[in-house]
Amino acid sequence: MELKLACADYTFPLLTHDQAIKLVALLGFRSMDIGLFEERSHLQPSHVLPHLAASARELSHKLADNGLDFAGIFYQTASFQSMSANHPDPAERARGRDFFLRMLEFTLRCNASHMTGLPGIEWDGVPSDTSLKRAADELSWRAEQARSVGVAFSVEAHVGSIAPTPQKALELVTLSPGLTLTLDYTHYASRGYPDSDSEPLISHASHFHARGARQGRLQAPFKENVIDYARIVRTMKQVNYPGFVVIEYVWQDWEHNNEVDNVSETVMMRDHIIQSFNQE
Numbered sequence: 001m002e003l004k005l006a007c008a009d010y011t012f013p014l015l016t017h018d019q020a021i022k023l024v025a026l027l028g029f030r031s032m033d034i035g036l037f038e039e040r041s042h043l044q045p046s047h048v049l050p051h052l053a054a055s056a057r058e059l060s061h062k063l064a065d066n067g068l069d070f071a072g073i074f075y076q077t078a079s080f081q082s083m084s085a086n087h088p089d090p091a092e093r094a095r096g097r098d099f100f101l102r103m104l105e106f107t108l109r110c111n112a113s114h115m116t117g118l119p120g121i122e123w124d125g126v127p128s129d130t131s132l133k134r135a136a137d138e139l140s141w142r143a144e145q146a147r148s149v150g151v152a153f154s155v156e157a158h159v160g161s162i163a164p165t166p167q168k169a170l171e172l173v174t175l176s177p178g179l180t181l182t183l184d185y186t187h188y189a190s191r192g193y194p195d196s197d198s199e200p201l202i203s204h205a206s207h208f209h210a211r212g213a214r215q216g217r218l219q220a221p222f223k224e225n226v227i228d229y230a231r232i233v234r235t236m237k238q239v240n241y242p243g244f245v246v247i248e249y250v251w252q253d254w255e256h257n258n259e260v261d262n263v264s265e266t267v268m269m270r271d272h273i274i275q276s277f278n279q280e
Contacts (some may be wrong), residue, residue, distance in 0.1 A: 001237045003277045005270065006071035006246045009042060010035035011262050013251050017042035021066050027266060031071040032063060033246045034110075036103065038078040040252065045075060049102055056109030071244040072114035072207055074182070075103040080160060085142070086120035086135035093138060100142050107151055114207055114243065115146060116182040119155040119172060120162045135162050136175035143178035152206045152243075154180040159187045159218065159255065166197040173204045180206035184248070185227050186213035190255075195228050202232070203239045209248040210269055218255040222268040229269075230276040245273055 007029045012020040020042065024032050035041040036048065048055035063069060077083045083096030100117065107115045120135035122128060139155060146153035155172075157163035163172045166188050173179050183205040185198045192215045202208075210232075212225035236245075247269050249262040 001240050001242075003274070004031065004071070004244045005029060005273065006031035006033055006244045007266060007270075008033040008035060008074075008246055008248045008250075010037065011247075011249045011251070011266060013040075013042065018062065021062055021068065023263075025066040025068055027263075027270070029247075029270075030068060031244060032068050033071045033244075033248070034059065034073050034112075036073060036075040036106075038076065038082075045077070045099070045103065048106055052102065052106050053109055056106055060110050070110055070112035070114075071246055072116060073103065073107045073110065073112050074116040074156075076118055080118065080121050084120045085118070085138040085155075086123070086131050086162060088123050088126055093134075097138070097142075101145065104146055104149070104151065104153075108149060113150060114152045114154070116154050116156055116207060117142070118161065119157055121160065122162060131162055132168075132172060132175065136172060136179075139172075139179045140176045143176065143180070147178055152180060153178075154182040154206050156182040156184055156209070157187065158184070159190070164191070166193055166201060169201055170204070173201075180204060182207040182209060184209035185232070186211055186218050189213045189227050190215060190218040195231060199231075199235055202235050202241060205241065206243045208232075208236075208241070208243060208245045210245055210273060211247065211249045212260070212265060212269065217259075219249060219257045219260060221260050222265055222272070229272060230279070233273065233276040247273070 007024045009020045143153045157169035163169040212220045212222045214220045214224045214226045250257045
């Protein structure tokens with residue numbers, strides 16, 4: 001296994017996008033995850049969709065000028081409900097499918113080879129198994145569309161999603177041929193799940209997010225972190241994990257995710273991952 005480290009541009013939302021790109025390069029990273037989150041990131045889908053080719057070209061030049069390449073594209077709509085992969089309304093699912101295809105085109109135009117989306121949510125009045133099956137059917141289709149053009153597609157099984165536990169995430173990916181995970185232990189550690197519950201998901205992951213967390217906090221300082229990243233690195237080596245490890249601190253009010261120093265925490269987690277990899 002090769003250790004491929006990256007950092008997310010949305011880790012530093014208080015900077016301009018150009019400044020965030022430069023900072024990631026200054027921190028020693030050579031790859032970057034790009035967030036396209038409607039209403040809450042530097043670049044947003046509504047910014048790039050009207051001019052996909054020009055937007056992708058401009059972004060690619062900015063990264064290249066700073067010695068960076070793409071780890072992946074992570075896209076989200078304005079809310080978990082909007083155009084959800086398992087929305088009960090077929091018309092809304094169709095809008096979501098079209099949106100996915102446009103984001104896939106943007107990914108290709110950036111010459112990126114990985115793309116992350118969201119898995120869908122539970123819906124009031126809809127049986128859980130129906131929502132899960134609906135999500136699996138749609139996500140399998142999306143994974144095949146991406147695979148056919150050389151892009152790995154994954155979803156981040158997150159707090160508040162159709163897969164809020166490690167067991168549900170495993171069930172989703174098992175039901176969805178071709179689908180992979182952008183695995184983030186923090187969504188489970190913050191709810192009290194031990195690392196051993198999340199570990200089986202590593203073999204289904206094509207992307208990985210790393211940051212500190214503890215029970216009750218989706219994002220916590222390194223000194224409070226309860227996730228054993230050295231063990232994660234060992235397991236990654238055992239399964240020959242193929243993807244990036246993205247140091248992914250965020251800065252937003254949701255889930256108290258604005259209570260750590262993102263620069264310092266990114267440096268400490270970066271060094272810890274490298275040290276763990278070199279010692280194994």
